[in-house]
Amino acid sequence: MIRVELPYHLRQLAVVGREIQLDVDAPVTPRAILDAVEARHPMLRGTIRDYTTRERRPFIRFFACGQDFSLESPDFPLPDEVASGQELFRIVGAMAGG
Secondary structure (H helix, E strand, C coil): CEEEECCHHHHHHHCCCCEEEECCCCCCCHHHHHHHHHHHCHHHCCCCECCCCCCECCCEEEEECCEECCCCCCCCCCCHHHHCCCCEEEEEECCCCC
């Protein structure tokens, strides 16, 4: 069971709490997690990744085990702590401005 934390605006759109739990087959990668999130909550399609390219949208970041995985390959295997559900996979809406 994978635990995923969503930012406030995506929680409101999907009508879920801060954390959702998903079954994801091994290997556990950002792509596999996002596929599972979008399959369970289709209203989130296009909010985290571009509809066409399936690339991470600007200002969306991925964190797990205190590390930023946003720039890693979407097929990069995540740490075992995420795969076992001990640690959250966090999807964070970054802020910009000045």
